[in-house]
Amino acid sequence: MDRELTAWALAAAQALLFIAAAPLLAGWLQRVKCHMQNRAAPAVWQPYRNLAKLLRKRMLLAENASWLFRAVPYIVFGAMLLAAAVVPLIAVRLPSAAIADMIVLVGFFALARFFTALAGLDIGTAFGGMGASREMMVSALAEPAMLMAVFTLSMTASTTNLSVATGYILEAGLVLRPSFLFALLALAMVAVAETSRVPVDNPATHLELTMLHEAMILEYGGRHLALIEWASQIKLMIYSVLIVDFFFPWGIATEFSAAALAVGVMAVAAKLMLLAVILVVWETVLAKMRLFRVPQFLGFALMLSLLAMLTHVVLETGG
Amino acid sequence: MGIAALGLYNQAIILFAALALFTSFIMLAQARMMPLIFTFAWQGLLLTVVSVLVAIASDHPHLHISAAITFCLKVVVIPWLLYRLSAKLNMQYDAEVIEHPTLLLLGGVALVIFSYHVAQSIIHLSGLATRNTIAVSMAIELLGMLLMIARKSAVAQVIGFMSMESGIFFAAVVSTYGMPLIVELGLAFDILVASILFGVFFFHLRDSFGSLNVGQFNRLSEANDPMPLRDAAGESSPGDPS
Amino acid sequence: MSATVGNPLLLAYAAVACTMLSGAVSLLAVRRHPGFLHFGSFLFLFFAGAASVAGGGWSLLAKLTVTDRFKLGLPWLDWHLRLDPLSGFFLMLLGTLVVAISLYGPSYTREFARGPAAQPLPPLGVFTALFVLGMQLMLLADDALVFMIFWEMMSLSGYFLVVYQHQHAANRHAAFLYLLLAHVGALVILLSFGVLAAFGGGLTFDLMRAAKLTPLWATIAFGCAFAGFGVKAGMVPLHVWLPDAHPVAPSHISAMMSGAMIKMGIYGIVRLSYDLIGDVQWEWGVVVLIIGTASSLLGVLYALMQHDLKRLLAYHSIENIGIILMGLGLSMIFLGSGHKMLGTLGLVAALYHTINHALFKGLLFLGAGAVLYRTHARDLDHMGGLIHRMPVTAFLFLVGCVAISALPPLNGFVSEWLTFQTALQAPALKNGLLRTMLPIAAALLALTGALAAACFVKAFGIAFLGRPRTRRVARAREVPAGMLGGMGLLATLCLLLGVFPTTVIEAMAPITQLLVHEALPSAAAEGWLWLTPISPQVASYSAPFVVAAIVVVFGLGYLFLKRGTAPARRAYAWDCGFGQLTQRMQYTSSAFSQPIRRVFGGVWKVEEKIDTLASAGPIPRVTSLHYSVHTHDWSWLWCYVPIGRLVLAAANRIGFIQTGNIHTYLKFSFVTLLVFLWIVS
């Protein structure tokens, strides 16, 4: 019973750690990027300062903002919180993983996106509509690609439960699966698109015609903006952790001993930092593409994930 | 059995049957109105004679009655009626062109052969000496129909119709010594009424069409008012009604 | 089969009786006192719905199967009636919607008694009652004759309801198309029954169950049934009637049609293939799966291009029918290849989505009706900002949107999740082709879901958010309580079915027991909190947790963020310094879907038109621009227009028979005679 309790406590702790660490990842990303582009880098915890500032600011609302507009940030943040709670960060076999599996995870993202888009439409500015429409288009293409990639893994591990799947891969040890290679690439591309990074979107700019995600939240300010920013940082973190968990799960804690957990923390931190560096390199070498090249980009991702699924069925299962 | 082996009466019957068939051919070829009517009367007369002969040959007294009826109708009343009408509509002298008369006659011959072929299967049944005449009667009937098809004039059509009736009557006489009397009477009544009605119609037809050329009657043709294809169950796609 | 009348059946009879009473009231009293429609026939309709729910629920939960017979119909064939868990389930579904519209209807139908285009009310009441009656008795039918009689009665009264406002040409055209397809579909169903009857030696369902069909004839029977019921269900490419008929009907009828009527097609498919024909073959499943996938994808893509709210919803019915069919197809595939438990899972997913769609589509159509009632607008581009004028309606409509977009924690998500889970069990199959096919189907289902979400962001966003686009919309008021009550009921049910899926699936066990003699014991293995369809290890989902978490976030947000801070200041939205923003600067529905139209081009026949008005003068200046885009349904242009043309061409070609020339006629009969003589001699 108390074992049950500790497990739940641990799960809660992991979730809190997750959302607490999300801004840090963003900060790290920013810092590396600045270094890479020979700019003076802000401190790693700059994102925390931003959030704090926003939370303190007095609210400013557009005059025809509806109740929906004010509810959206909480819904978005709640969805991300849930998603964070089910992704194994430092340890597998946590009970919280049973709340939702991969498909529900995708569902959470969809929920957040749905309401963000509605918020974009609420004020009735052209930007909001533009952002919402483009975001939905991109997501419509990204979602199947992501699910396809995820299905490949879940069919390999014959489960859709994140924790169990990670555990399975961990136990299986190093197996060179071609399907995983393709799935990894597909997932990475989808992640780039979904977390609105270059080349699909550019979070840094507010140049109207290029932005997707930013256009929707243009009218937000104060704590609402803080929640949304935080949520998107969590989202970025979730994607990174997913990639790490699925493809390089080594080091994650399988039993709840202090040592193991410490190892888990170290491992995941290291892996995330590395991943961030790769992402930065990618963002630096690539330029943002035109909006209507994005479908081709995502179509390629879909193709990859399809390939992954096929190779899995054709090559890796015993006929 | 050959004709030579038959009694004189039967020989006569067969002879007159042949003559009746001949009259049908004449009607087929006859373009002018008066002779047509007369030929029809002749055919009626031949039928009467045949039925009288049959009545005598096989003593069926009621055949005399039907013979009498035939005489009244087919020889007297109807020809007279037709004559009076065509006189009234002063068309007794006009002749109509028959396109491809030889073809028509050849068709008639073919019909005779055909009806012989058809009748073959049933002739063996009849115990009567005159059974081969069934084929003839069928031929007369079909020739009457051919006449109706070939001729444009309403009068000619009526005559064709009547000669069909004669053919059937003939068949009844030679194959089965005539129908039951009640049927004969009813038949006669119908034919009488029919001929009177025809008479009435001639006038109506002329009043409303100015001629008796039934070939021209096609006000009720459907061939020339097709449906517009656009109407296909509302081709406007189920797309925005806007 | 016991011939005793069980109580659930009595309740069903009570429902039928109430429906008849409702019809009678409309027929007799409404012409003189229109009030009777609102407080007479709708009242009886309410009782009818409640009784149906009660009776259906009883037989479902108590696993009762009761039969009964009436001395009606043919001299040698009574009317056989039977209420079993399957029909009970659908009876509940029907009853729920009937209750909802009986709350909603009284206020809504006042609309038709007013104004220049006032319609006589009695037909509306009578045919609504007949419509419901047809469905009720069709569900109770236990022989082919009764089934067909009431099936057709449902279609026919549906026709009269669609054509109710017959002064509009659109209504007439839609109604005709609807009735034509319904009739042909019914005849095809008839053939399927004919095959079964020929093998079973009788028209009662019991004989048909007992019949032993050869695989070929079984497939033929299934094919006929699938095609025939598919017409009613509105699967691609037999769907063309649906997006025409549903929008033009009165909204509460549209809700009944999309919510209940097309489900009767699903009922028919399940009843025939699982119950009457019996041994399901996996090849059928493949066909059903493919058609289902096609329907869902095309349905949502066509929906995205619509700017007529009700039409958009109608196309979404096609999409959801596709999802249901996918579930059925998966179930057939698994059953056919011997995986009973997985087959059951698929069936449960399909049935779950059936009732879900009934609820949220009913809710959405009622919402659209509410908007129509106040704004007289069906075109999205004439709405906007309604969330300020009709907040409750907006909230309820939003619930429907979230549910239909398959977002947690509402009900739409659960059934799609179950479908996904079924598809992911593909490795259990031997056939390699199927193993690849199923996950792809699942991915396409994901695409469908995402597109549906996009579509409803558009629908809700353009209609309810932003600024009002017309003056009438700006003056709209909240609808009467009755209408809100009808919608609220459905919205609540959407939430409940989303949050407590485990309970619902347990309740469905009798159906699967009846059809495939199998239930999902593992689904509720972990208690009501956890939904674990296959096993906790494989997959699990806990909707209550999700709801709790979101509530907690709201609570915390309220506690820590809102407290103490100054109230929010209102200001104009940022206009880039170009002066005041106007409502005409907002994105329209066409603009919203333009990127997707561009990405998936070729799915539609798109006609874009830009009219430019240039002012006269030495240098012509563009004074006004008018942009219009029309999307047409390829399946209409490819399948139906040719058929129509073909028939008419044949009809025109054959006109030569009736030349009007008497000689030709005589030749006909002469030749006929000679030919026959030649034949026989």
Added chain:
Amino acid sequence: MTLLEVTLLVPLLGGLLLAIVGHRPIAGWINVAVGVVTFGAALAMALEVFAHGAQLSPSRMFYIDAFNVYLVVLTAFVGLTTSIFSRPYMRHEVEIGRVTDRRLRLYHSMYQCFLFSMLLALSTNNLGVLWVAMELATLTTVLLVSLYRTPEAIEAAWKYFILCGVGIAQALFGTVLIYFAAESKLGGGRDDTLLWTVLHRAAGGLDPAVITLAFVFLLVGYGTKVGLVPLHNWLPDAHSEGPTPMSAVLSGLLLNVALYALVRVKMLVDASLHTNLAGHLMMGFGLLSFTVAGLFLHRQHDVKRMFSYSSIEHMGLITFGFGVGGPLATFAALLHMTVHSLTKSAIFITVGHACQLAGTQRIDHIRGLIRTQPAIGWGLLLGTVAITGFPPFGVFISEFLLLMATMKSWPWLTIPLLLGFGVAFAGLARHTQRMVFGEPPPGQKPVEANMLPVVVHLLLVLWLGLAIPGFLSRWFEQATILIAGASPL
């Protein structure tokens, strides 16, 4: 059998009486009264037969069995209801001056004479008399068709006259051949060899060759009157140009009676041939008529014409049903005969009023009936719904059974049937809908209409659709046993 004599004589005398007073205002009522008496007598006779089984008149001239008795009742009934309708209809025709007194007299007397000939044809025991009665029916209806004396009417009447005359002549030849066969079997010199009762008993021994030949002639002959394609050409013309009550009885009764004659003959042929030749011929004929008529429905511009094509279609269906044979199909065909004649006459009654209301028979000019005069609009709508085979109307039941029977014995023939139904429905519904719904043309006023017959007919059809009453089902069953040799029950 005095009842039968009443049934036969009343219309005859009524016809003669009306020939004298037919132009008086009272004539309409006399017409109705005669119909009432006839119907009463027929009903009483039916009950008698129902109680004591088939009855042969002392003179052996008349024979009433399960098959024809219900047709007699049906004929008398439709005759009655149509006369009820014809009273206001003809009054209106006189008012707008389409019909003079003389013609009104002619109309009334011919109407009753026609009914007389129908009843005679049904109740006689003598194939020859049957033929005579059919010819008489032609003659009387010719006068009715040409009643309006318009060129079209004259032309239609002429075509009707000639074509049916020729057809009937073929039938006579067939009758002669049957007589011939019977004589060669039973020996000559007896005058009862043309009696149905005698023939039916002796049918087993009749010579197949002759009977086959006879059947061909009879099929072509009576088939012309049934209106089987390609012998049907007279039918649309006659229906569309004559007064509407005549169209109603023509569709509702004449076609039935001709088909009755055909089926009687088929029974003989089947008994003597032991092959299903007759059945196959009828199936082919029926299917052809069914499909072709269905196509023709699409290209109609005249409402009465359209519904006459629908009559051809249904006659084809019934012929097909009798051709399929077997208890189920035969039962279906009998039922369909009944419901079709009830529904179709109801439709023609409504159409008659609709045409008077719109002042034209052109479909394009008839609009918004349901707005102008809901009774007529709903009548036409429900009639069409019923005739196109929608439940809960009886037509559905018969078509249902027919499809079932076909599926049992000729599965692949269900496909053309299916297509036929679809095409026919589309053709009929698209036109009817345009006439009934929509905005009425300005200045369209209601007319005096008596919708009682329509209501009664449709209610009967509805009743037959929901439940076939015991006595009727027993009639059908006995008739089925008579024709198909087995009971469907």
